[in-house]
Amino acid sequence: MIAKIVKNSGKIQPWFISYGLQRVNQVLRHNGRHKPIHIFICICDHFEPLRGGVNNEIGLKRVKRWVADYKVIADRYKDIDGARPRHTIFYPIEEYRPQYMELLADFCRQGYGEVEIHLHHDNDTADNLRRTLLDFKKLLSGEYGLLCRDRNNKEIKYGFIHGNWALDNSRKDGRKCGVNNELEILEQTGCYADFTMPSAPDETQISKINSIYYAVDNPHKPGSHSRGIGVKDGKNSRKGLLMVQGPLMLNWQNRKLGIFPRIENSEISYSSAITPERMELWRRANIHIDGRPEYIFIKLYTHGCQDDNARYMLNGGLDGLFSYFRDNYNNGDDFITHYMSSREMVNVINSVEDGVIPVEINELRNYRLEKVENR
Numbered sequence: 001m002i003a004k005i006v007k008n009s010g011k012i013q014p015w016f017i018s019y020g021l022q023r024v025n026q027v028l029r030h031n032g033r034h035k036p037i038h039i040f041i042c043i044c045d046h047f048e049p050l051r052g053g054v055n056n057e058i059g060l061k062r063v064k065r066w067v068a069d070y071k072v073i074a075d076r077y078k079d080i081d082g083a084r085p086r087h088t089i090f091y092p093i094e095e096y097r098p099q100y101m102e103l104l105a106d107f108c109r110q111g112y113g114e115v116e117i118h119l120h121h122d123n124d125t126a127d128n129l130r131r132t133l134l135d136f137k138k139l140l141s142g143e144y145g146l147l148c149r150d151r152n153n154k155e156i157k158y159g160f161i162h163g164n165w166a167l168d169n170s171r172k173d174g175r176k177c178g179v180n181n182e183l184e185i186l187e188q189t190g191c192y193a194d195f196t197m198p199s200a201p202d203e204t205q206i207s208k209i210n211s212i213y214y215a216v217d218n219p220h221k222p223g224s225h226s227r228g229i230g231v232k233d234g235k236n237s238r239k240g241l242l243m244v245q246g247p248l249m250l251n252w253q254n255r256k257l258g259i260f261p262r263i264e265n266s267e268i269s270y271s272s273a274i275t276p277e278r279m280e281l282w283r284r285a286n287i288h289i290d291g292r293p294e295y296i297f298i299k300l301y302t303h304g305c306q307d308d309n310a311r312y313m314l315n316g317g318l319d320g321l322f323s324y325f326r327d328n329y330n331n332g333d334d335f336i337t338h339y340m341s342s343r344e345m346v347n348v349i350n351s352v353e354d355g356v357i358p359v360e361i362n363e364l365r366n367y368r369l370e371k372v373e374n375r
Contacts, residue, residue: 120163165199181219233291234355247285
């Protein structure tokens with residue numbers, strides 16, 4: 001049946017098989033869960049103020065609008081831990097502007113979000129990539145008090161999203177990256193996790209979906225993140241780069257031509273509006289850690305600085321998201337929703353690897369990775 005579903009450019013997408021197996025496995029293994037079920041929601045923003053080739057003045061207006069309007073929205077909501085929704089801004093290295101970063105640093109100091117690293121590059125080399133990441137990491141942490149620090153060895157760490165989805169040189173034409181050992185370099189330069197996937201229906205979409213796992217780089221081949229070992233409760237392996245994927249599903253309630261299901265890829269945008277049916281699919285993707293099924297991780301993505309997206313999200317879109325989970329998945333007995341940054345979500349993941357059972361989830365927000373400014 002899966003092989004007869006939606007086609008992209010005349011080819012069956014390889015993740016359909018994984019999707020079918022996951023759905024069957026979920027039905028067969030459905031034997032109840034511990035309650036309450038904790039839902040962790042993180043929005044990862046491919047934050048691109050200069051998207052579309054606009055000038056610096058327009059880019060500045062976009063940043064100012066975002067930091068002003070988001071605060072108003074976030075102040076309306078608090079989770080059971082007393083935390084407001086935290087927006088994780090993956091800022092593109094190639095669009096760095098000091099004035100923009102000052103605004104974002106102040107936004108983060110007030111507790112509304114955190115900044116991580118985003119990169120678009122092409123025909124790159126391993127040495128240049130390493131230098132680029134280390135220089136930007138030093139800039140963000142040293143000049144602006146951004147990013148985070150490993151509580152054990154004090155190393156500055158960062159989360160990462162690859163521009164154009166071409167992580168580890170995974171495009172067939174070799175464009176938009178160029179570095180086959182990119183995962184290795186990310187790990188060596190302090191990346192605590194990658195948040196690039198899913199990318200469907202783009203050609204860079206890998207067959208491994210709806211997972212949290214470690215990918216070990218093969219420096220001689222591209223696309224090493226297409227395989228890996230899943231994170232498990234109480235088993236602290238941490239070998240390779242941690243990959244945190246967002247939901248990738250088929251939406252049978254919204255069909256092309258009334259026949260073929262549309263792809264649900266966890267994007268939030270004006271053209272991919274937030275609806276109850278989509279939010280239910282995010283939950284049903286059931287992204288969790290083996291041995292801790294009562295923790296469900298929902299990693300979403302957006303391009304928040306694109307004008308149409310900003311208008312949509314800041315004028316009702318985000319309110320719809322936050323209010324839906326507050327009203328439907330936050331009664332304290334069956335479900336509890338937690339707003340998380342990407343760093344906080346990984347702290348929860350790391351704690352599960354260590355077998356930690358917290359009294360309160362709030363204890364885990366700074367479990368291993370603490371914000372630089374906290375020091």
